[in-house]
Amino acid sequence: MPGQHVAIIEDEEDILELISYNLRKEGYRVTTAKSGEAGLLAVRNTLPDLVLLDLMLPGVDGFEVCRSLKKSAETAHIPIIMLTAKGEEADVVAGLELGADDYITKPFSPRVLLARVRAILRRKPETESEGSSPIVVHDVAIHPGRHEVTVGGVHVALTHTEFNLLHLLASRPGWVFTRYQIVEAVRGDNSPVTDRSVDVHVVGLRKKLGEAGRYIETVRGMGYRFKG
Numbered sequence: 001m002p003g004q005h006v007a008i009i010e011d012e013e014d015i016l017e018l019i020s021y022n023l024r025k026e027g028y029r030v031t032t033a034k035s036g037e038a039g040l041l042a043v044r045n046t047l048p049d050l051v052l053l054d055l056m057l058p059g060v061d062g063f064e065v066c067r068s069l070k071k072s073a074e075t076a077h078i079p080i081i082m083l084t085a086k087g088e089e090a091d092v093v094a095g096l097e098l099g100a101d102d103y104i105t106k107p108f109s110p111r112v113l114l115a116r117v118r119a120i121l122r123r124k125p126e127t128e129s130e131g132s133s134p135i136v137v138h139d140v141a142i143h144p145g146r147h148e149v150t151v152g153g154v155h156v157a158l159t160h161t162e163f164n165l166l167h168l169l170a171s172r173p174g175w176v177f178t179r180y181q182i183v184e185a186v187r188g189d190n191s192p193v194t195d196r197s198v199d200v201h202v203v204g205l206r207k208k209l210g211e212a213g214r215y216i217e218t219v220r221g222m223g224y225r226f227k228g
């Protein structure tokens, strides 16, 4: 949605310019920072709708920036898309576990970048809509309006993607969702389907749910379901 505010934290000048140019052209407001320190300051001061975060930054790196933003109540809700180097799958997993919502591998085309940005920004109002009734299965309660999950009454902090994933699965206990359906529902229809990232998010979600993580069952060759 034009007018929304995106912060870009990236030390490589040409990539920073490429992203800024394309986002501005689409009507987004853009704030840029070339280091982790400056990026943290900019995000805390301006509270953007989305952060694009390079992981390999001099000084305070992207992981540290992600951790700091997700730890603070003021910035924890801001979605983060990581910019990662090709072949650095361990970085992707680590970043998603720290609470990042998505990732884009460099080099990327402006079209892919814009699609991901749109997909992440579009799903925000849905999950924040008021008045949606909570889903309660076993000891897990999901409050769509408040974007909140509790297990046995204890609050569990999830990323947007993990929340949407859990919400989808728990909305029909016992029903098997294919990875493709999950990707469609969780990431929006403009982003490319990546089955593997679904698996990564499931691993992260199970871990955060603790004992209740066992309710999310893998159905071999098909996908996932929430135990009915």
Ligand code: CA
Pocket: 010, 011, 012, 054, 055, 056, 057
């Ligand atoms: Ca870099």
